[in-house]
Amino acid sequence: MGNRKPLILVTNDDGYQAKGINSLMEAMKGLGEIIVFAPDTHQSGMSSAISTSLPLRARVYHREEGLTAYMCNGTPVDCVKLALNEFVPRKPDLLVSGINHGSNAGISVIYSGTMGAAIEGCIFEVPSIGFSLCDFSADADFSATASLARRLAARVIGTGLPRGVCLNVNVPAGEIKGVRMTTQTEGKWVNEYQPSQDGLGRDVFWMTGNFENWEADNVDSDEWALANGYAAVVPVKINMTAYDFLPELKKWEI
Amino acid sequence: MGNRKPLILVTNDDGYQAKGINSLMEAMKGLGEIIVFAPDTHQSGMSSAISTSLPLRARVYHREEGLTAYMCNGTPVDCVKLALNEFVPRKPDLLVSGINHGSNAGISVIYSGTMGAAIEGCIFEVPSIGFSLCDFSADADFSATASLARRLAARVIGTGLPRGVCLNVNVPAGEIKGVRMTTQTEGKWVNEYQPSQDGLGRDVFWMTGNFENWEADNVDSDEWALANGYAAVVPVKINMTAYDFLPELKKWEI
Numbered sequence: 001m002g003n004r005k006p007l008i009l010v011t012n013d014d015g016y017q018a019k020g021i022n023s024l025m026e027a028m029k030g031l032g033e034i035i036v037f038a039p040d041t042h043q044s045g046m047s048s049a050i051s052t053s054l055p056l057r058a059r060v061y062h063r064e065e066g067l068t069a070y071m072c073n074g075t076p077v078d079c080v081k082l083a084l085n086e087f088v089p090r091k092p093d094l095l096v097s098g099i100n101h102g103s104n105a106g107i108s109v110i111y112s113g114t115m116g117a118a119i120e121g122c123i124f125e126v127p128s129i130g131f132s133l134c135d136f137s138a139d140a141d142f143s144a145t146a147s148l149a150r151r152l153a154a155r156v157i158g159t160g161l162p163r164g165v166c167l168n169v170n171v172p173a174g175e176i177k178g179v180r181m182t183t184q185t186e187g188k189w190v191n192e193y194q195p196s197q198d199g200l201g202r203d204v205f206w207m208t209g210n211f212e213n214w215e216a217d218n219v220d221s222d223e224w225a226l227a228n229g230y231a232a233v234v235p236v237k238i239n240m241t242a243y244d245f246l247p248e249l250k251k252w253e254i
Numbered sequence: 255m256g257n258r259k260p261l262i263l264v265t266n267d268d269g270y271q272a273k274g275i276n277s278l279m280e281a282m283k284g285l286g287e288i289i290v291f292a293p294d295t296h297q298s299g300m301s302s303a304i305s306t307s308l309p310l311r312a313r314v315y316h317r318e319e320g321l322t323a324y325m326c327n328g329t330p331v332d333c334v335k336l337a338l339n340e341f342v343p344r345k346p347d348l349l350v351s352g353i354n355h356g357s358n359a360g361i362s363v364i365y366s367g368t369m370g371a372a373i374e375g376c377i378f379e380v381p382s383i384g385f386s387l388c389d390f391s392a393d394a395d396f397s398a399t400a401s402l403a404r405r406l407a408a409r410v411i412g413t414g415l416p417r418g419v420c421l422n423v424n425v426p427a428g429e430i431k432g433v434r435m436t437t438q439t440e441g442k443w444v445n446e447y448q449p450s451q452d453g454l455g456r457d458v459f460w461m462t463g464n465f466e467n468w469e470a471d472n473v474d475s476d477e478w479a480l481a482n483g484y485a486a487v488v489p490v491k492i493n494m495t496a497y498d499f500l501p502e503l504k505k506w507e508i
Contacts, residue, residue: 042307044306045303045304045305045306046301046303047300047301047302047303047304047331047370048301048302048364048365049299049300049301049303049329049365050299050301050365050461051299051461052298052299052461053296055450055452055458055459055460056447056458056459056460056461057456057457057458057459058459075303077301077365078461081446081447081461082446082447082459085445085446085447086447086449086459107377107492109494110302110373110377110492110494111302111303111304111331116301119364123361123364123442124442148508151508152508155506155508161499162496162498162499164440164496165496165499179508181500181503181504181506183493183495183497183500184493184494184495186418186493188377188378191339192335192339193310193335193336193339193340195340196309198309202311203311204309204310204311205309205310205311205312205336205340206309206310207304207305207306207310207332207335233503233508234495235495235496235499235500235503236494236495236496237494237495237496238361238364238494239437239438239440240363240364240438240490240491240492240494241437241438241488241489241490241491242416242418242419242489242490242491243437244416245415245416245419245489246435246437246489249435249487249489250435252409252435254402254405254406254409254433254487
C-alpha cells in the first residue's frame with residue numbers, strides 16, 4: 001500500500017437509497033478512500049445469486065472528495081464481482097456490506113444478500129464484513145451499529161482476516177450491552193407461507209414465518225447474544241466442506 | 255415409515271422442462287413415491303435466493319402412478335420451501351436436485367441453484383443430494399449420472415446423512431472412471447465480465463470467466479477428481495461458522 005490510504009468497498013442488498021448503506025458509508029469516512037457499488041433496487045434475500053443472462057450496467061450517482069458511488073442493476077454478488085473485476089483501481093483493503101434492515105443471524109446467513117456480498121468479497125481475498133440491524137423499519141436508528149462498524153472496520157483494516165473467513169455482524173435494536181463473538185445458531189424458519197388469493201381468485205403463497213431456535217440455551221450462539229442485548233459477530237467460512245463427515249463418506253461403496 | 259414407500263422430492267434450477275430433471279426423475283422410479291417440484295423457468299445461479307415479495311404459484315403439470323409433478327414460479331429454494339411447507343403429504347425421505355446442466359464443483363457450490371435446493375432440503379433435515387453434469391448442452395447424455403444418482407439415492411434412503419450435511423455430486427462428461435469422496439476445491443472465478451455495448455451504444459457487462467484452481471495438485475479435491483475422469487462427491491455443511499478462527503476472534507477488543 002505504501003502511503004496510499006486504505007481502499008474500502010461498500011455495498012448492500014437493500015439498494016443504494018436505503019438508510020442503512022448511507023449510515024455505513026458515513027461511518028467509513030476518514031478510514032480510507034471509499035467506493036460504493038450498490039444495487040439500484042431492493043435485492044433482499046438474494047443470497048449469492050448471480051446474473052448469468054442479464055447485461056449488467058453501472059453508473060456513478062454521487063461523487064465527493066475521497067468517495068465515488070455507483071449503482072448497478074445486478075444482485076449484491078453481481079455488484080461485488082463487477083466492481084472488483086472492472087471498476088476498482090486496486091484490490092480493496094476492506095469490503096463492508098449493509099447495514100441491512102433486518103436480522104441475518106442464524107440460518108439467515110444462507111439467504112442473505114448482505115452476506116452474499118461479504119462472502120463474495122472473501123472469495124476475492126478482500127477482508128469482508130456484513131452488518132445487519134434487527135430492525136426492519138426504513139427509518140431505523142443505525143447510529144450504534146454504525147459506531148460498531150467503524151471500530152470493527154478499523155480493526156480489520158489493521159489486522160486483516162484469515163483467508164476464506166468473513167464476519168457476519170448482527171446488532172439488536174436499541175441499546176447494545178456489548179459485543180459477543182459467537183457461532184451460527186442452529187435452527188430453521190417454520191410456517192413459512194401465508195396462503196392467499198390473487199384478484200382473480202387463484203391461489204398464491206406469500207413468504208412469512210418464524211425462526212425456530214434449536215439451541216436457545218446456547219450462550220455461544222448469535223441468537224442468544226441478540227436476545228440478550230449483545231451484538232453478535234460470527235466468523236463465516238466460504239469452504240463448505242463437511243470435513244468431519246468425509247472419513248465416513250470415504251468408506252461408502254457406490 | 256411403516257410399510258409406506260419412501261417419499262422422494264425432486265427439484266432443480268434449470269426448470270421443469272430441462273432434460274436433466276427428467277433424467278433424474280426417471281432414475282428415481284422404483285425407489286419410492288416421487289414428487290417433482292421444479293421452477294417454471296431457468297433459475298441457474300440463483301444460489302439460496304428466496305422471493306420475499308413475489309406471490310408464489312404452483313400447479314400440477316404431470317401425474318402418473320406414484321408420481322406427481324408441479325411447476326412453480328419461484329427460485330429453487332422457494333420450490334423446496336413451498337413444497338415442504340404446503341404440498342408434501344409427509345416429510346420426504348430424500349431430496350434430489352438436478353441433474354444440473356454444467357459443473358457445480360469448487361466455489362460454484364456457493365452460486366448454484368441446484369445446491370441451493372439441496373442445502374434447503376438439508377435445513378429441513380431431509381437427506382439431500384445435488385447432481386451436476388459437466389456438460390452445458392441442453393441435450394447432454396445424462397445416463398451415467400442418472401445411474402450414479404440412483405445408486406447414491408438408494409444408499410442415502412437406507413442410511414441417511416448426518417444432520418446439517420448434504421452432498422454435492424459432480425460428474426465429468428463421457429466415461430466415468432469411478433467415484434471419489436473429496437473436498438471443495440479452493441479457488442475462484444477470474445476474468446468474469448465481457449464488456450460490450452447495447453443497441454444504443456451504452457456500456458454493458460456480460461458474465462463469463464474461468465475457474466482459477468488454487469490447489470490443482472490436491473488429489474483430494476473435487477476439481478482434481480473431475481479433471482481425472484472421476485465423479486466427485488463433496489459433503490457440504492450448512493453451518494458456516496469458522497470454528498477454527500473463533501478462539502482468536504474472541505480475543506478481539508471491540
